Structure formats: structure tokens, C-alpha cells
Amino acid sequence: MKRIIVVGNGMVGYKFCEKLAAHSHRSQFDILVFGEEIRPAYDRVHLSEYFTLESPDELLMASRNWYQDNGITLRTSELVSWIDTENKKVTTHKDESFDYDYLVLATGSSPFIPSIKGSEKEGIFIYRTIEDLEAIQSYAEKLKAQGKFQSAVLGGGLLGLEAANASKELGMTTHVIEFAGKLMPRQLDQPASDLLQAKIESLGMSVHLGKNSKEIIGNGHIERIDFADGTTLPVDMIIISAGIRPRDEVAKNSGIAVGERGGIVVNNKMETSVPDVYAIGEVALYNNNIYGLVAPGYEMAGVALDQIMGGDKLMSPTIDMSTQLKLVGTEVASFGDPFIEGEEALAIRYENKQRGIYKRINVSKDGSKLLGGVLVGDSSDYNTLFQLYINEMKLPENAEDLILGARGGESKNLLGSVLDLPDSAQICSCESVSKGEICGAITSGGCQDLKGVIKETKASTCCGGCKPMVADLVKETLKSLGKEVKETICEHFDYTRQELFDLVKLHNVLGYDDALDRFGKGHGCEVCKPVMASIFASIFMETANKQVAIQDSNDRFLANIQRNGTYSVVPRVPGGEITPEKLVVLGQVAKKYDLYTKITGGQRIDLFGAQLNELPLIWKDLIDAGFESGHAYGKSLRTVKSCVGSTWCRFGMHDSVSFAIRIEERYKGLRSPHKLKGGVSGCIRECAEARGKDFGVIAVEGGWNLYVCGNGGANPKHAILLASQLDDETCIKYLDRFLIYYIRTAGPLVRTAPWLDKLEGGIDYLRKVVVDDCLGMAEEFEREMDGLVERYACEWKEAIEDPETMKRFKPFVNTDEADDQLVFVPLREQKMPKPW
Amino acid sequence: MEEIVNLYQTVQHADVVSWIRVGAVTDFPENAGACIKHKARQIAVYHFTRTQKWYACQNLCPHKMEMVLARGLTGDAGGIPKLACPMHKKTFSLEDGSNLNGEDYSIATYPVKVEDGNVYIGFAD
Ligand code: SRM
Ligand SMILES: Cc1cc2nc3c(=O)[nH]c(=O)nc-3n(C[C@H](O)[C@H](O)[C@H](O)COP(=O)(O)OP(=O)(O)OC[C@H]3O[C@@H](n4cnc5c(N)ncnc54)[C@H](O)[C@@H]3O)c2cc1C
Ligand code: SF4
Ligand code: FES
Numbered sequence: 001m002k003r004i005i006v007v008g009n010g011m012v013g014y015k016f017c018e019k020l021a022a023h024s025h026r027s028q029f030d031i032l033v034f035g036e037e038i039r040p041a042y043d044r045v046h047l048s049e050y051f052t053l054e055s056p057d058e059l060l061m062a063s064r065n066w067y068q069d070n071g072i073t074l075r076t077s078e079l080v081s082w083i084d085t086e087n088k089k090v091t092t093h094k095d096e097s098f099d100y101d102y103l104v105l106a107t108g109s110s111p112f113i114p115s116i117k118g119s120e121k122e123g124i125f126i127y128r129t130i131e132d133l134e135a136i137q138s139y140a141e142k143l144k145a146q147g148k149f150q151s152a153v154l155g156g157g158l159l160g161l162e163a164a165n166a167s168k169e170l171g172m173t174t175h176v177i178e179f180a181g182k183l184m185p186r187q188l189d190q191p192a193s194d195l196l197q198a199k200i201e202s203l204g205m206s207v208h209l210g211k212n213s214k215e216i217i218g219n220g221h222i223e224r225i226d227f228a229d230g231t232t233l234p235v236d237m238i239i240i241s242a243g244i245r246p247r248d249e250v251a252k253n254s255g256i257a258v259g260e261r262g263g264i265v266v267n268n269k270m271e272t273s274v275p276d277v278y279a280i281g282e283v284a285l286y287n288n289n290i291y292g293l294v295a296p297g298y299e300m301a302g303v304a305l306d307q308i309m310g311g312d313k314l315m316s317p318t319i320d321m322s323t324q325l326k327l328v329g330t331e332v333a334s335f336g337d338p339f340i341e342g343e344e345a346l347a348i349r350y351e352n353k354q355r356g357i358y359k360r361i362n363v364s365k366d367g368s369k370l371l372g373g374v375l376v377g378d379s380s381d382y383n384t385l386f387q388l389y390i391n392e393m394k395l396p397e398n399a400e401d402l403i404l405g406a407r408g409g410e411s412k413n414l415l416g417s418v419l420d421l422p423d424s425a426q427i428c429s430c431e432s433v434s435k436g437e438i439c440g441a442i443t444s445g446g447c448q449d450l451k452g453v454i455k456e457t458k459a460s461t462c463c464g465g466c467k468p469m470v471a472d473l474v475k476e477t478l479k480s481l482g483k484e485v486k487e488t489i490c491e492h493f494d495y496t497r498q499e500l501f502d503l504v505k506l507h508n509v510l511g512y513d514d515a516l517d518r519f520g521k522g523h524g525c526e527v528c529k530p531v532m533a534s535i536f537a538s539i540f541m542e543t544a545n546k547q548v549a550i551q552d553s554n555d556r557f558l559a560n561i562q563r564n565g566t567y568s569v570v571p572r573v574p575g576g577e578i579t580p581e582k583l584v585v586l587g588q589v590a591k592k593y594d595l596y597t598k599i600t601g602g603q604r605i606d607l608f609g610a611q612l613n614e615l616p617l618i619w620k621d622l623i624d625a626g627f628e629s630g631h632a633y634g635k636s637l638r639t640v641k642s643c644v645g646s647t648w649c650r651f652g653m654h655d656s657v658s659f660a661i662r663i664e665e666r667y668k669g670l671r672s673p674h675k676l677k678g679g680v681s682g683c684i685r686e687c688a689e690a691r692g693k694d695f696g697v698i699a700v701e702g703g704w705n706l707y708v709c710g711n712g713g714a715n716p717k718h719a720i721l722l723a724s725q726l727d728d729e730t731c732i733k734y735l736d737r738f739l740i741y742y743i744r745t746a747g748p749l750v751r752t753a754p755w756l757d758k759l760e761g762g763i764d765y766l767r768k769v770v771v772d773d774c775l776g777m778a779e780e781f782e783r784e785m786d787g788l789v790e791r792y793a794c795e796w797k798e799a800i801e802d803p804e805t806m807k808r809f810k811p812f813v814n815t816d817e818a819d820d821q822l823v824f825v826p827l828r829e830q831k832m833p834k835p836w
Numbered sequence: 837m838e839e840i841v842n843l844y845q846t847v848q849h850a851d852v853v854s855w856i857r858v859g860a861v862t863d864f865p866e867n868a869g870a871c872i873k874h875k876a877r878q879i880a881v882y883h884f885t886r887t888q889k890w891y892a893c894q895n896l897c898p899h900k901m902e903m904v905l906a907r908g909l910t911g912d913a914g915g916i917p918k919l920a921c922p923m924h925k926k927t928f929s930l931e932d933g934s935n936l937n938g939e940d941y942s943i944a945t946y947p948v949k950v951e952d953g954n955v956y957i958g959f960a961d
Contacts, residue, residue, distance in 0.1 A: 491914065513886075523867075523886055525911030526920035526927070549868040553907055553922030556868070561922055565904045812873045813859045813881070821878070821903050 001030050002101040004308065005090055007080045007250070009035025011044055012281030012297035013106035014061045019305050021070040031072045032098060034090075036079045037129060040064055045294060045463050048166050050133045059130070083254035085274045102276050102308050105251060105264060106301075109244035109282040109292065114154075118216030123237045127163040139237055140170040148236040149173045152225060154213060155241035156183040158325060163239045164205055174205045175233060177225070179242075181210045187323060187334035191351060192374045195358045199330050199377065208233065246283045246290055259285040268315040270304040278304040291319055294462060295429040302432070320429065322386055324379060324465045331379035336372025336389045337362060345371050350403050352377075359403040361385065367399055383469040391425050418472045419480065427469055430462030438470060439477045450474045487747060490527040493520045497673065497748050501535050512536075512550045524550070531748045534635055537671035538743050541788045543795035544634065545805055554633035557808065558796055559615055562608060564822060564833035567615060569595070569607040570632035571622050572668060575642040575660035575680075576603030585625040593618055596830045602639040602677070604630060609831060611819065612811050619796045628668070628794040635749070636671045637678075640664035641689065645682030645699070652682035654699035659728065660688070663697070666732065667739065669792045673746040673755075676739070677711070680704075691719045694752040695735060700724065704731045708738055708766070709756040717753040720763050723771050736785040737770045737778050840901070843877055844894035844944035845960070846933055852947060852958030861953050869919070871895050871906035872957070879946060879957055880906035882930060884917060890948035891930035892957050897921045898941040905943070 156178030182193035257273035263285030306313035322335035423436030642660030646652030679690030690696025710719030878895035
């Protein structure tokens with residue numbers, strides 16, 4: 001058996017193993033892999049997500065078991081230090097030697113540290129490995145605890161901006177320092193850079209261009225950076241992102257040819273200067289270039305493997321370096337030659353400073369071909385433009401339509417249909433998956449949907465940039481086969497939520513069983529039951545007491561289930577305003593039932609640790625004192641947060657508390673596709689965080705500004721301005737229309753922000769519906785809301801008044817005993833569930 | 837903890853040693869669950885009215901060891917009657933207790949019979 005040794009277990013080294021493991025001649029080889037890092041290969045492209053992941057293991061390309069299961073010996077934390085090319089042997093830093101028949105060098109790159117005086121000081125970091133990120137994070141925490149917040153990133157390129165974003169997310173005040181006169185100098189022209197700079201500054205970072213860092217000053221810890229132009233910048237930590245250097249040291253020391261500025265020289269078979277030694281990935285110098293992207297690296301892995309197996313695959317003669325930046329809150333993309341102009345090409349530019357959009361395309365002089373371009377602020381056309389460019393497709397007559405959209409007449413997709421792309425068009429460049437392969441996965445009958453296609457072809461599993469186009473292809477292919485694609489609820493109903501909503505309304509269906517008989521099949525499930533419950537509630541304003549068995553578990557017991565199976569109780573406190581008397585009652589009830597008490601993030605009070613049978617008793621006490629259900633358990637209106645407003649606050653413009661209470665009273669109990677939250681602020685200082693809510697109202701000169709479709713949570717979104725300077729009545733009218741339109745048309749568990757994202761025409765269209773009444777339904781929407789408001793009832797009041805419903809809250813059918821499995825332990829002066 | 841888990845072992849109809857009456861049919865909700873307690877065990881009982889079938893399983897969810905399964909939603913997956921835990925919506929077959937999410941923990945099920953309007957659960961001890 002022959003042995004292949006792979007040096008370096010990064011993304012490309014792993015890809016080589018993956019392809020090898022799946023190769024038909026796999027069994028003829030013994031495979032040994034060395035990796036210097038402690039972990040098996042992980043996804044460096046998504047490195048920045050490390051900060052939001054539960055465990056760094058989520059980034060692994062494959063688990064250790066994968067290597068084992070595929071008979072690959074993986075030795076991590078082991079550095080290859082010497083290659084004896086004569087005797088075909090590698091030696092590790094532990095002084096062990098191993099023979100090879102074929103050697104694949106995939107040692108990648110490391111960040112380049114420019115020679116600046118003082119760059120050895122503590123507090124200077126690079127951004128390449130998980131360990132780097134761990135070090136950055138813990139250092140930032142340490143600084144913050146000392147009241148120090150200044151962080152600088154040296155380098156305004158792609159990776160520098162990603163590092164800057166991470167630094168900002170860690171709570172540091174972040175500066176981007178770039179030597180060149182513009183950001184991302186290799187991808188962007190000046191206007192694009194200007195726009196990106198404005199965008200980055202609006203995110204709270206500062207940008208310093210044309211700055212040559214001369215010295216890092218500080219005694220023990222960093223104090224400032226001095227620049228060649230005599231200026232300085234005080235900072236507490238620095239992340240260096242000034243380019244990459246190929247890790248060619250082992251090759252160089254072992255007599256393998258490297259380039260003048262580094263990198264192992266390879267030909268188009270990935271062969272190095274020494275027989276049977278190959279180099280791939282970010283260490284390989286191909287066409288006198290190092291390619292700092294995974295896509296070319298993966299292609300190299302495929303070529304090297306094929307060559308070793310005796311094939312004749314060659315590397316593409318030119319490498320495409322098109323990129324999309326993944327920075328949150330900014331869209332940037334560049335493709336082909338972003339700068340070309342003059343003799344061979346004409347540039348067409350579109351700039352809209354108000355909306356922060358810049359687009360440029362470079363078209364060949366005869367107007368027939370796309371040669372490159374830049375997109376900032378809106379890169380939604382990237383995939384289309386990229387396909388036109390890479391496949392050298394003929395352009396439409398008016399090339400400007402490509403970035404302006406066809407004006408006048410009907411708008412149509414620029415590509416015609418995605419299905420018009422040639423079969424050979426490469427859709428996913430990371431995994432090199434062509435259009436033919438994606439469509440073939442469906443037409444062959446192998447895959448039924450997007451998920452299946454992704455699993456089968458691996459398309460869009462790497463950087464994810466091509467996902468919209470893959471989704472389009474799947475949809476169009478299914479359509480062309482006569483298969484309708486829609487987002488049906490589950491296996492029991494072949495309808496979307498909106499269709500079911502209309503069916504129930506139209507046919508006046510009164511119950512879940514009736515609906516299942518008429519429109520569904522089977523016994524239903526945990527998905528369609530709550531969806532139908534929500535639909536019934538939104539149409540008839542029926543409470544969760546009417547069809548108990550189909551309610552989601554929390555609604556069934558009108559409370560939120562907690563870690564040990566006990567419940568929490570959240571009474572409504574409209575607008576967050578509460579009298580001292582009512583506060584006292586909450587305290588008394590909490591004491592009486594020994595409940596853990598906490599102020600929530602929604603301006604009210606949560607009482608935790610109630611047992612099932614105690615819920616009605618607790619609620620009886622609360623209702624007697626004038627409280628109502630807070631619907632914390634339901635997909636329904638939660639809170640309308642307020643700031644104190646003009647009654648007390650010296651900046652207040654209008655009475656935000658009164659208006660918040662009015663709104664909360666109006667929409668309380670309203671069931672919706674997902675939960676709904678609102679906020680009202682008394683001035684633009686925005687202390688109620690109204691723009692972080694599904695609807696937010698902010699007092700301005702001359703009335704209220706109404707913002708819609710924001711949320712906090714995992715994907716925070718600021719609400720967008722729908723209408724300005726409204727009086728109370730108009731504001732409520734618009735809210736009515738907006739809410740009913742959302743409730744009627746959103747998918748299950750889709751909050752307002754993602755709903756708006758998918759709404760064709762976006763906020764402009766929503767404004768037409770709500771403000772201009774383009775559907776002519778505004779009156780109907782308002783009447784519908786009036787009806788719902790009229791029929792509101794507190795479902796807890798209903799529940800405690802009906803002896804039948806009390807059966808629901810009995811822990812055991814056959815005995816009155818309490819649940820003896822519940823154990824609590826002390827927590828400060830209160831209690832918490834005993835952890836298992 | 838192991839002790840509690842070991843309390844629950846699937847009982848086949850043929851292995852029943854004692855049938856315990858746990859209430860009248862009308863004591864149990866339709867198309868939903870309720871819990872009964874017998875000695876140290878908590879058992880969840882479900883009544884599917886569309887098929888007039890009854891099912892019983894442990895009340896303990898093996899995912900996070902919470903006594904909650906009786907409070908979950910019922911339904912079917914491809915015809916297999918199932919139950920979704922109210923905590924994280926893991927689903928289990930009520931026919932054999934197997935995990936329908938492909939994870940490797942499962943639940944114990946118990947036979948149920950209905951006679952003269954009374955509900956009985958079968959135990960092997
Ligand atoms: C109790 C509370 C935390 C606290 O102690 O402060 C809380 C607790 C829970 N939140 Fe929350 N959230 C609470 C305020 C918030 C806020 C702040 C706010 O409302 O201003 C947010 C961000 C704002 C937002 O929603 O946009 C928030 C965003 C979430 C999310 C993410 C929603 C999203 O669209 O991404 C979830 C998950 C979900 O709903 O799917 C969630 C889910 C939950 C759940 C329901 C998780 C669960 O399934 O058990 C928790 C219920 C515990 C319980 O029994 O009460 N909670 N949660 C807060 C109750 C407020 C209230 O008075 O009703
Ligand atoms: C933050 C960040 C974001 C990025 N985003 C993108 C993106 O959006 N799109 C994109 O295409 N690319 C992106 N890249 C670049 C991409 O990650 C690299 O192109 C890719 O990881 C290169 O793979 P590689 O296997 O050649 O090198 P690496 O992934 O660096 O792996 C090389 C491995 O070899 C090990 N090694 C080195 N020498 C030895 C030795 N002598 N013995 C044993 N082991 C050794 C190293 O420790 C390392 O683990 C990003 C990179 C970073 C850092
Ligand atoms: S953030 Fe919300 S959901 Fe998460 S633990 Fe806190 S209360 Fe629970
Ligand atoms: S505890 Fe049941 S699913 Fe998590």
C-alpha cells in the first residue's frame with residue numbers, strides 16, 4: 001500500500017482528505033495527516049461567528065470521528081519541521097519520521113506583521129485562528145473591566161474590516177487604520193470606498209485612511225500609535241490585518257523551490273519542484289500569485305488528487321477573485337476587474353448617497369460583455385452580474401438596466417430566467433458546483449427540495465454567497481417539472497398559513513377537527529395545531545380556553561413552562577406604569593406562593609416557580625386586585641414599552657406613557673403569527689427602544705413618527721419609518737391596518753422584520769398598502785381590528801370563572817397529591833429549580 | 837437520576853401483571869394528555885378521539901429529565917401517533933416510544949385498556 005502524507009489540516013488540507021476519502025481508489029492508500037493546530041480543520045471563512053457560537057466545535061469541517069471512520073490518521077498539535085525529499089520522509093518537531101510516497105503540502109498562510117517599531121508589545125493580536133479570537137476576546141474583557149475601550153485594526157482590507165466588526169461587537173470603540181487612501185483598496189474604487197466608509201462610521205467605528213503607522217508607543221501595555229505624518233491615536237489594543245504570508249518555511253528549508261516573495265512554486269498540476277511533492281491552498285504560488293480564498297484552494301485540492309491518482313486534470317488558467325463581504329449591516333461585492341476603464345472598457349456608475357448605494361459595472365467597449373464591477377450598499381444583483389461576467393454572456397441592449405433595473409414598461413429579471421444559464425455555469429465557486437449539477441439533482445428524481453439539493457451537491461455550504469441563486473434554480477426547476485413549490489405548513493395541511501387563513505374565514509370553519517376533515521389529513525401535529533389556533537384567534541378573537549387541545553403547550557396552561565416544569569406568571573402592566581398599591585399586591589402574591597420574582601426586559605414583573613395547580617389560585621388573587629393576563633405565553637401582543645415622556649422628562653415632546661398605555665390596551669390579547677412588541681418614546685433620544693420593536697412610535701415636532709418591523713433577539717433589526725408627524729388617531733389607524741395586513745399574510749412564526757424582508761416591494765409597498773390604501777382594503781382592515789378589540793376578554797378571568805377549565809390545572813387525574821419530584825434550592829434571598 | 841430513569845421500562849400487553857384503574861374516560865381530555873400517578877411513577881395518558889385509541893408513556897422527558905410529557909401536543913407523523921415534548925418539542929412515537937427526531941434516547945410506553953367507561957394502565961409489577 002502507498003502512503004500519502006498531508007501536511008497542514010486547514011480548510012484546503014481537509015478538502016483534499018474529503019475528496020480522497022470518497023475516491024474509488026481510496027483503499028490503495030494509507031493516509032496520514034499532520035496539523036499544527038490543536039483542533040481538526042475548521043471553517044476559517046466563518047471564523048468571526050466563533051463569538052456567537054455555543055462551542056467552537058460547531059466550526060469543525062468534520063469531527064475527529066470522521067477521520068477515524070474514514071481510516072485517516074490525524075495527528076493534531078504536531079508540526080512537520082523537515083522534509084527529506086531524497087529519501088521521501090518527513091520529520092516532526094517531536095523528532096519522529098514518517099515515509100511517504102506522495103506528499104501534499106497544505107500549510108496555508110499566516111498574517112503578515114509589518115515591521116513597525118513596538119509591534120512586539122502586549123495587546124497586539126492577529127486574526128487567523130480560534131486561539132487568536134479567544135485571546136482577543138479575553139484581552140478585550142480585561143480592558144473593559146479597567147475602563148479601557150480603544151481598539152484599532154491595522155489594515156482596511158476585507159479581513160481587517162471583518163476583524164474591526166468583531167472588535168466592535170466585543171464592545172470596543174473601534175478604529176480602522178489603512179495605509180492606502182481607500183478601504184479594501186484591491187476591490188473598491190474611490191466612490192465605493194467613500195460610501196463604505198460612511199456606512200462603517202454610521203455603525204460607530206472610525207476610519208483613518210492614508211495613515212502610515214510608524215511606532216507603537218507604550219510601557220508594558222500599549223498607549224498609542226504614532227503615524228508618519230506626525231499624528232497619533234490613543235489605543236489600548238491592536239489587531240493587525242495587513243495581508244498574508246504563505247507558510248513556506250518547511251518547504252524552503254527542505255530545498256523545495258519557493259517564489260521571491262514567498263509561496264511554494266507549483267505548475268498547473270500542483271506539482272512542486274520536487275517529484276511526488278504537491279502544494280495546494282494558500283501556500284501555493286500559482287501563476288506567480290497567492291490566492292487568499294477557499295475556492296481556488298478547493299480546486300487545487302481536486303487537481304492534486306487527480307494527478308496522484310494518475311488523472312489529467314489541470315488547474316484553470318486564470319483564477320477568479322470575485323468576493324462578497326460578510327460584514328453585518330453592510331453589503332459589499334466586487335467581481336472581475338473592478339477598475340478597468342479606458343481603451344477596452346466603459347464604466348457605468350450609479351450612486352445614491354441618500355440610500356447609501358453605489359454600483360459600478362465595467363462593460364466592454366462594444367457593449368457586449370461584462371468585465372467587472374463593484375456593489376456597495378445593495379449587492380442583491382451580485383449573483384446575476386457574476387454569472388453574466390463569468391460565463392461571458394451577451395448583455396442586454398441597455399447595459400445600464402443591469403444596475404438600474406429596466407425603467408419604463410414591465411420590469412423583468414435581467415438574466416431572463418436563471419434556467420437560461422448554460423449548464424456549465426459555475427453557481428457555487430467554493431465547492432465548484434455547476435448549474436447542470438444542481439438542476440440534475442432534481443430532474444434525476446434524487447432530490448425534492450432545496451435542502452436535499454444542498455445535501456447532495458454541497459452547493460452553498462461554504463461561504464453561502466450563492467444560496468439565493470441555488471434556491472432560485474431549485475424553485476424554477478421544480479416549477480418546470482410541474483411541481484408547485486409552496487411553503488405548506490406540515491404533512492397534515494397542503495396549504496400555506498395565508499391560504500388556511502382565507503379558507504377558515506371564507507368557509508366559516510369553526511373548529512380544528514372540522515378544518516382537518518375539510519382541508520387536511522391525519523391527526524395533526526405540534527406544528528399545525530398552534531397555527532390553526534392562532535388563525536381561529538385572529539379571525540374570531542377566540543381565547544385559548546375555547547379549543548384547549550390544539551393550543552401550543554404554554555397557551556394550554558396560560559403560562560410559560562420553566563426548566564423544572566413549573567410555570568411563570570406575568571400580569572399585564574400596560575406601558576410599564578404601575579401604582580404602588582398594585583406593586584404591593586404583586587409582592588404579597590409572590591410571598592404567599594413563594595415565587596421567585598424578577599423585573600423582566602419588557603417593563604413588567606415575572607413571578608416564577610408556580611406549580612400547575614397553583615396557577616388558578618394565584619390568578620384569582622391577581623384578578624381581584626385588577627390585573628389581567630400579560631399573554632407572555634402567547635404569540636400575541638406582549639408589551640408596549642414606554643419612556644417617561646413629557647409629563648416628567650425635561651426633553652419629552654409628547655406624553656409617551658399615555659399613548660403607550662392606549663396602544664397596549666387596544667391590542668392586548670391580539671393573537672398573531674409571532675409575538676408582537678411595541679414601544680413609544682417621548683423624543684428621539686429613544687429611551688423606550690421603540691425602533692427595536694415590531695412597531696415603534698417616536699414623538700417629534702408636530703406629532704408621532706411611526707416605525708415598523710423591528711426586533712431584538714438573535715437578528716436585531718431596527719424598525720423602518722412608515723409615516724411621520726402623525727396625530728394620535730392617524731397613528732392608530734395606520735397601526736390597525738399594518739397589524740391586520742401582517743396577521744393575514746405572514747407565515748407561521750415569522751416576525752414582522754423577516755416578513756417585510758420577503759414582502760415584494762418592501763417598505764415602499766407596505767407604505768402604499770397602509771398609507772395610500774392601494775389595495776382599497778384599509779377600511780376593512782380597520783373594521784376588522786375594531787371587531788377584535790371589541791371582543792377582547794382576559795382569558796385568565798374566563799378560566800378561573802369556569803369550574804370545567806379547572807380540571808386542566810390538576811397535576812394528576814387519579815389523586816390530589818402534589819408533584820413530589822419538584823425540588824428547589826436557595827438562590828440569593830429567593831429560590832430556583834434544583835439542577836439535575 | 838439513573839434510578840428515576842430505570843423506573844420506566846416499556847411494558848408489552850402480554851407482560852402485564854396488574855391493570856390499575858386510573859380514572860373514568862371523562863376525566864381525561866380529548867386529543868391531549870393528562871398525567872396519573874401510580875406509586876413512584878408518573879404516567880402520561882393520551883386519548884386520540886379520531887381513532888378512539890388510548891396511549892400511555894412515561895411523563896419524564898429523557899431529553900432534559902423533566903416531568904412534562906403529559907403536557908405536550910399530540911398528533912401523527914406519517915400515520916405514527918406521536919407526542920411532542922412541551923419543553924423543546926422533541927417528538928416520540930406513542931406506539932413504541934422511539935425518538936422520531938433520530939436521537940438515541942426513547943421513552944417507555946404502557947398498554948391502556950378501557951372497560952365500562954374506566955381507563956386502566958398495565959404494569960409488569
Ligand atoms: C422573561 C423575559 C426575560 C427577563 O427575565 O427579562 C423573557 C423570557 C423569555 N423569552 Fe424573551 N423574554 C423577555 C424579554 C425579551 C426581550 C426584551 C423586550 O421585550 O423588550 C426580547 C428582545 C426584543 C424582541 O423580542 O424583539 C426578547 C426576545 C426573545 C426571543 C427572540 C425573538 C426574535 O424575534 O428573535 C425569543 C425566542 C422566540 O420568541 O422565538 C424569546 C423567548 C423567550 C422565552 C419565551 C423562551 C422560552 O421559550 O421559554 C422566555 C420565556 C420565559 C418565561 O417563562 O417568562 N425572547 N425577550 C422577558 C419577558 C418580557 C415580558 O415582560 O414579557
Ligand atoms: C477571518 C477570515 C475570514 C475569511 N473569509 C473568507 C471568505 O469569506 N471567503 C474566502 O474564500 N476565504 C476567506 N478566508 C480565507 C480562507 O480561510 C483561506 O483561504 C483558507 O483557510 C486557506 O486554506 P488552507 O488550508 O490553505 O490554509 P489554512 O486554513 O491556514 O490551513 C493551514 C493549516 O496548516 C497548519 N500548518 C502550517 N504549517 C504546518 C506544518 N509545518 N506542519 C503542520 N501543520 C502546519 C496551520 O496551522 C493551519 O492549521 C478568510 C480567512 C480568515 C482568517
Ligand atoms: S435570553 Fe430569553 S430565552 Fe434566553 S435564557 Fe434569557 S430569558 Fe431565556
Ligand atoms: S425536555 Fe423534553 S424535549 Fe427537551
